[in-house]
Amino acid sequence: MVGSGNPESGSLVSAYRAIVPTTARRGIARKVPTPLRSAVKQSLSTVDAVRSAAVVWAMGGRRNAPRHGGAYSVRVVRVGNRHMRARLVEGATAWAARARNLHLLVTALESAGIDHFCVRSSGRDVPAVAVPAALRREAEAVLRAVFEAAPGYAGPVGDDDGAMQPGDEERSWSRLRRHDVLRVAWYVTDLTQELVFGAAFGCDLEFWEKVDGRLTAPRPNSVVTDFVDVGERVEAPQALFSLIPGAYATGLTRTLPEFTQPLPEDHLFPIDVVYTWVDDSDPVWAAERDEARSGRLGVPAPRLHSQAANDARFTSRDELRYSLRSLHQYAPWVRTIHLVTAGQVPSWLDTDAPGLNVVDHREIFSDPSALPTFNSHAIESQLHHIEGLSEHFLYLNDDVFFGRPLNAGRFFHPNGLSKFFQSKALVPSGPSGPEDLPVNAAGKNSRALIERSFGTRIAQKMKHTPHPLRRDVLADIELVYADEHHRTQHARFRSPEDVPIASSLHHYYGFHTGRATTGNLRYVYIDLAGDLAQRRLDTLLARRNFDTFCLNDTVVHPDPEAQDRMVRSFLERYFPVPSRFELPPGVTGPTRLADRRALRPLAAHRYAYAPIDGASR
Structure with missing residues (x-):
């Protein structure tokens, strides 16, 4: 890339990593303060950009070529340590x-x-x-x-x-x-x-x-x-x-x-994607959340762990926009995307786009009295009720992204078995209790159910990746563990009694009933509140070498505005190409689903995709 400005992507920095042994680089890192190392990398990146610009000019690149001329359609780009011509x-x-x-x-x-x-x-x-x-x-x-x-x-x-x-x-x-x-x-x-x-x-x-x-x-x-x-x-x-x-x-x-002829390794069944999404800036949603916290909804105020309902759990930075772009870029084999919301719609989302279905919580909850809910475990327990959902689907949070091209085989076997991706992190021992982190309490509850049914003890958590799910497995869980399923559905916030149905129990129950297997996925989790968040984002942007990644934080950052700028800049550079699910720049729609459904389609505004290079054959 020419003039990327990313200190982790310069060829001089890459050469340094290739020449200096890993042990020596670690020794240097221990002795040289992080700010100084970052400044040196930035200087190398700047020098590299200047050198790249000179090469672009020598190879025939044009800074101000006519927009419709031949020179405009071809660019000189850096790929590794080489400069190559590419069609714009x-x-x-x-x-x-x-x-x-x-x-x-x-x-x-x-x-x-x-x-x-x-x-x-x-x-x-x-x-x-x-x-x-x-x-x-x-x-x-x-x-x-x-x-x-x-x-x-x-x-x-x-x-x-x-x-x-x-x-x-x-x-x-x-x-x-x-x-x-x-x-x-x-x-x-x-x-x-x-x-x-x-x-x-x-x-x-x-x-x-x-x-x-x-x-x-x-x-x-x-x-x-x-x-x-x-x-x-x-x-x-x-x-x-x-x-x-x-x-x-x-x-x-x-x-x-x-x-x-179709082959045994072909995936001949449709695969959908389901997102759960919330807009924390919506005043209607925020008022309902505050009522539920205070007990004014006619039920006692819940006793919540500090991470069960803090603001970091609901913060939205338009991650959904870029997660959809990642699907558009790297997983076009997905049939339909179902967006499950609390009656909300992002203002930039084209709800009339082909292949998109926006679903209200009220359309899938078997017991409407459980609403409104602010518990992702409760919402996940109802996903298999989505009308028209394919038997095989991926469940994603909006902070999960595809990082490079993947095929359906990464998530499902051709015969329909789903895959799951275990983490090295372990579920803590002992029964769940109110002092447990919500994620640990849920993992313990999942472990107890599997042990009760099959006599085996699960130990590993799951990675924060897309979760390959099957509707028949989810339907069986609703019947087999009816009491636990009911309690999870009715917990308005994360509670010590929650069961992580979509992110854990499905995988282990599917495994024990012959419908799921372990899989492999190159994945990274980046804590946005961590001290090394910026560096890890720069490295990810420079290398683009993970199948999927998750950007998340569980605590409120001391400088939310700086964190917001960091994340938005990274996402815009990693996923610069708009998906077909976005309204054109400058066009917005109502943010309530009911208002969107009451309107006629905004206009004929689809992004036009001509045949590839005028293809006729």
Whole structure:
């Protein structure tokens, strides 16, 4: 990235980490005060930005190019320690960039009349296209011509941008002829240039040799690795080979009949997402909360732990906006997003957007007398009552984000089993009590139920990640543990008797009944009230190397405004591309769900998504 201003992302800082051993760096960190280290990193980042700007100019970048000219559409961006040319694409997303590369490659081969077919690649999200090895030189010539018109890169298979070669140079193709599989990529960046989609989002080009009369693959795949080629090709959607976000279109491509059939590893069932969200600035909600705290709702005032209802639990910094952007960017396979609220709507949310369903608590609570509630455990106990919700769904809090492209297999097995992600943190021993932290009391209660039913003792908490859930498991829990479920539903604030149904009990009950298994997810939790919060956010922004992450705090920060600026700046830079669920800039709607439903749609304001590069095939 050019001139990012992030002290953790500069190439000089990266070189320092690569050259100096970890033990030596830890020794330096102990001796040099944190403010001084931060200042040095910032200085290195500034020097790096100046150097990058000079390289941009030398490579043909333009600071003030005409907006509709060719120089405007191509930018020079830094990827690792290299500077690469990337196409500037408004609304760029990871999966769309990958689908675009597949489309450009098959279109080039199709236009030149070069035989090819798409391949169902085994265990890889990167699409693949096969060309008979006898036609390799013709394919190289065509792609070189295409790269002259649209700058891009080719290199050995892998996610290493450093190995990619300019696709318009003959010497690049000469160097690559010893490889039977190449990665081809036309780089893409968004308007802010915070996002760059390079080699990891390219398309693989395989050269199949004829061996004993059979066309043979240079590497394994999950369907066909050799066959007698009689020229049979069929047409299939490009989306079969590279997931395409719903707002885009790419058309058809050539393939073999065997590659068009569903595979056992395909996820053939829909997956929804459920959010629970609250606006703490809503005066109606705040008044109801205060009444419930004081006992003026006709029930005794609850005895609350200090963390059961403090302001940090309800603070909103528009995290939902950016969590939705993370889904739009990295998980476009989600079918419908259900937003569960206390009759509230964010002013920026487009409630008429396709694939969005806003749900009031009153529509899902089996006992309306439990409302209003300010207890996330109570709300989570009712999620499976959402009308139209898919059998398999992800439950997210709005402080959980997708950090990089993920597929459905991270959360569900193709046969429908859900996965859960255990933390190294342990549930404390002993029974739950009023002095326990709410999260510990809930964990103890979940443990007691599993021990009662199955005779096993659970010890681990769950990570703050998306929770893969099944409606049938949740429905069984409501029946099997009816008394505990009823008490949880009716606790207006977190109580020592709560059961964490969605975030713990579901996973262990599903495991013991053969419907859930353990899974792996690269995840990080950042305490926004911690002393190292800014540094950890900078590092996360620079590396983007976690599947999901959670930004949270359980206590009120001493300087809420500074904390708010820190979080908003990070989120805007990590997720700069608006999702289809946002109203256009400057347009807002009513913040009460009833008022939204009473209005006609605000206007025809959808973000327009043309076919990828004018795709017709």
